[in-house]
Amino acid sequence: MALYVYSAAFFTVIALWKWSSGRKSKLPLPPGPPKLPLVGNLFRMPSTFEWETYMKWSQTCDSDIIHLNVAGTSIIVLSSAEAANDLLEKRSSIYSDRARVPMVDELMGWDFALGQSLQTRRWHRRLFHQAFNATAVRSYRPKERAATHELLRRLLRDPDNVMEHLRHMAGEIIMSVAYGINVLPQNDPFIKLAKDAVHTLAIASIPGRFLVDTFPALKYVPEWFPGAGFKRTAKEWRKLARAMVDSPFAEAKRNIAAGSAPTSFVSVFLSKIDGADDKEQQEQSVKAVAGNMYTGGADTTVSALGTLFLAMLANPEAQKKAQMEIDSVVGAGRLPNFDDEDSLPYVSALVKEVLRWRSVTPIAIPHFLSIDDEYKGYRLPAGSIVIPNAWAILHDATVYPDPYTFNPDRFLLDGKPNPAVRSPDAAFGFGRRVCPGRHMARASVFIAAVSVLATFDITKAVGEDGQVLEPTYEYFSGLVSMPLPFKCSIKPRSQRSVELIRATLDDIY
Numbered sequence: 001m002a003l004y005v006y007s008a009a010f011f012t013v014i015a016l017w018k019w020s021s022g023r024k025s026k027l028p029l030p031p032g033p034p035k036l037p038l039v040g041n042l043f044r045m046p047s048t049f050e051w052e053t054y055m056k057w058s059q060t061c062d063s064d065i066i067h068l069n070v071a072g073t074s075i076i077v078l079s080s081a082e083a084a085n086d087l088l089e090k091r092s093s094i095y096s097d098r099a100r101v102p103m104v105d106e107l108m109g110w111d112f113a114l115g116q117s118l119q120t121r122r123w124h125r126r127l128f129h130q131a132f133n134a135t136a137v138r139s140y141r142p143k144e145r146a147a148t149h150e151l152l153r154r155l156l157r158d159p160d161n162v163m164e165h166l167r168h169m170a171g172e173i174i175m176s177v178a179y180g181i182n183v184l185p186q187n188d189p190f191i192k193l194a195k196d197a198v199h200t201l202a203i204a205s206i207p208g209r210f211l212v213d214t215f216p217a218l219k220y221v222p223e224w225f226p227g228a229g230f231k232r233t234a235k236e237w238r239k240l241a242r243a244m245v246d247s248p249f250a251e252a253k254r255n256i257a258a259g260s261a262p263t264s265f266v267s268v269f270l271s272k273i274d275g276a277d278d279k280e281q282q283e284q285s286v287k288a289v290a291g292n293m294y295t296g297g298a299d300t301t302v303s304a305l306g307t308l309f310l311a312m313l314a315n316p317e318a319q320k321k322a323q324m325e326i327d328s329v330v331g332a333g334r335l336p337n338f339d340d341e342d343s344l345p346y347v348s349a350l351v352k353e354v355l356r357w358r359s360v361t362p363i364a365i366p367h368f369l370s371i372d373d374e375y376k377g378y379r380l381p382a383g384s385i386v387i388p389n390a391w392a393i394l395h396d397a398t399v400y401p402d403p404y405t406f407n408p409d410r411f412l413l414d415g416k417p418n419p420a421v422r423s424p425d426a427a428f429g430f431g432r433r434v435c436p437g438r439h440m441a442r443a444s445v446f447i448a449a450v451s452v453l454a455t456f457d458i459t460k461a462v463g464e465d466g467q468v469l470e471p472t473y474e475y476f477s478g479l480v481s482m483p484l485p486f487k488c489s490i491k492p493r494s495q496r497s498v499e500l501i502r503a504t505l506d507d508i509y
């Protein structure tokens, strides 16, 4: 009897499995460019500015969801806000993982990084949220303002090195917010360390750069083995990643112990650690989250502000309008402040347009689909890498007419914010993985933009032959898309501007 029951149960399970897999296999994959046997789209994959190619493919297929196969790896690209919202937001429980990259996560030791690690790091995200939610970030305003004033002084002293000054500003904010460390004006060791470590991450994150990411078993090859150079490289780079996380944290702890530490994320959250058994674990989490701040916040903020300068060169009219608005609201007696934002709709629209015009992270950070799914009559296989094409979403001509033109007015109606026009939130990603630093990022970009526009005129540089140097508006193609070095002329708008900037040296924050 028991045998009959077991057999019946066995055949029922098999039948159900066949039915469900049969049902699934009947659904087609989303459309996409033609695939070759075995290698799929491997040989047609773009190596740079992939978001532009994905957008073209999506248009050719007339579908906002396309499928690619790169030598067996399934990739789904979403090119509309609707598709990104339907999947990454509404079904976030299955679309919020990240693909594992053995070189970065395992060999280089970046598994502490939020962007890399698996969903089990939810606790870190919660910690990040507590420290960087819309209310909490208001406490960082004095630090952002101080770093902005330092930026103004640097631009006044040395107007030829814009990108370097922006880098210094972003690093200054993060080191101060995360660790309470006041960075040195030049060659700060903590910024240098973080920069070097993030550079190795950028190299290792280039798809196909290391064979071990395609064949993970290679990670077991011993270092001395011929061809195992990647393991020796990983060992060196791992030291950098460790030092980037450990050394500023140790400095912050030393300052806290000496009673000389300014308030920071580390000082606040270490003081909240309770006496529970996992004390050590809690401290490691605080350290890991602090270590994520430079990784997530430095290049991104620099890219957005670099775009601001390029946008002012591309559209001098926008610059004039912003300056007129600032002059009428703020006047000539002081520098702008955060409280001015609501009275500066044009400047706020200009900041939105900066984030839309040239996306900082054109494909966000790709997500990972953990179980099989279906959408719009298509089969979406478990284990797919899901790429939200933020670039396509932010250049959707039905939402943003004439999308390649820099035009802050698109966000306004009768001089006020137009709620009917979608904010460029896609710049900060989607669903549960949306950028946890976005409130701080917006605040930093706003205060820097409004302060620079209040005090400087940004115009095209003029060469020695008297000819205007037309910028190329070229970008580095990477996970963070960064303006390539460009020349421009930065001059104080008036003697009063110079005085206001110099007076910031007396500020007490």
Ligand code: HEM
Pocket (backbone or CB within 6 Å): 114, 115, 116, 125, 292, 293, 294, 295, 296, 297, 298, 300, 301, 304, 360, 361, 364, 365, 366, 367, 427, 428, 429, 430, 431, 432, 433, 434, 435, 436, 437, 438, 440, 441, 442, 445
């Ligand atoms: C203009 C500036 C910034 C932009 C455009 C930006 C954009 C993004 C995007 C698109 C993602 C991926 C979202 C997704 O997977 O869907 C992300 C993730 C992240 N960002 Fe930002 N970000 C900026 C600034 C910052 C700042 C200032 C911080 C920290 C203080 C930060 C910390 C992070 C972290 C830790 C992650 C990983 C989150 C996770 O994987 O769960 N970002 N950011």
